[in-house]
Every structure is written in C-alpha cells, then in structure tokens.
Amino acid sequence: MQKEGNILEKRRKTRNTRHRQLIKDVLSRVYSHPTAVELYEMVKKEMPGISLSTVYRNLERLASDGMALRLDTGKGPARFDGRTNDHYHIRCIRCGRVDDVPIDVDTSMISKVRDVSGYTVLGCNTEFYGLCPLCRTEAK
Numbered sequence: 001m002q003k004e005g006n007i008l009e010k011r012r013k014t015r016n017t018r019h020r021q022l023i024k025d026v027l028s029r030v031y032s033h034p035t036a037v038e039l040y041e042m043v044k045k046e047m048p049g050i051s052l053s054t055v056y057r058n059l060e061r062l063a064s065d066g067m068a069l070r071l072d073t074g075k076g077p078a079r080f081d082g083r084t085n086d087h088y089h090i091r092c093i094r095c096g097r098v099d100d101v102p103i104d105v106d107t108s109m110i111s112k113v114r115d116v117s118g119y120t121v122l123g124c125n126t127e128f129y130g131l132c133p134l135c136r137t138e139a140k
C-alpha cells in the first residue's frame with residue numbers, strides 16, 4: 001500500500017514537472033504577454049488534457065520562482081512574460097495589448113532611484129501606455 005502511494009506520488013510529480021516545463025516553453029516562445037486564459041488556449045494544443053487551473057497554478061509558481069514576469073496591468077487580468085530580463089513594456093489603453101519596447105533599459109536611473117530613496121533597487125517595471133498601431137488606425 002505504502003509502495004503504491006509512492007509510485008502515485010512520483011507520477012504526480014513527473015506530471016507536474018512536465019506541465020510546468022511546457023507552460024514555460026510556450027510562454028517563452030510568444031511575445032504577446034498572454035493572460036492565463038490565452039496561454040491555456042496555446043498550451044492545450046500541445047497537451048489537450050491540461051486544465052486551466054493547472055495553467056494558473058504553474059504560472060503563479062513560475063512568477064514567484066522568478067522564471068516568468070507577472071504583469072499587473074491595472075485593468076483586466078494579469079499578463080505573463082517569459083522574458084525576465086529588465087525591459088520596458090508598452091500597453092494599449094484601448095485593446096489591452098502589451099508589447100516589449102526594444103530599447104536599452106536606463107540603468108543610471110536605478111542608481112539615481114537608489115540614491116534618493118535609500119532602497120536597494122532590485123529591478124524596475126516601467127510601463128508606457130498609449131494606442132497600438134491597430135487601434136490608432138481604427139481611432140482615425
């Protein structure tokens with residue numbers, strides 16, 4: 001009985017690792033900063049049996065382990081990012097789309113912030129906002 005329990009436990013662990021790895025892989029392949037639901041739709045194509053709650057749980061876990069970024073965009077559900085290096089984001093206030101801004105992060109700002117605040121600065125999460133190219137065209 002005890003032995004059987006161990007085997008089941010082991011299987012569960014293997015499955016969890018496989019889920020987490022797949023979620024991490026899919027997340028790092030896309031640049032759309034998906035919500036948990038959007039990511040679930042993508043992951044499901046590769047692992048049809050996976051549940052939304054598994055995706056939620058693993059995303060939160062990846063974020064707390066520093067293997068993914070959780071972007072709280074203020075409005076709507078959180079978005080996730082497989083790229084954890086410091087980078088800027090820009091968010092569309094109309095459709096909620098979030099893109100990376102491919103410019104160098106101003107590291108001098110971090111030391112300035114440290115000097116005036118007395119904090120040890122671990123990172124920054126700068127978000128620009130505006131209208132994305134598509135919404136800008138539609139707004140005209």
Ligand SMILES: [Zn+2]
Nearest residue numbers: 092095132135
């Ligand atoms: Zn937009």
Ligand SMILES: [Zn+2]
Nearest residue numbers: 081083099100
């Ligand atoms: Zn990003």
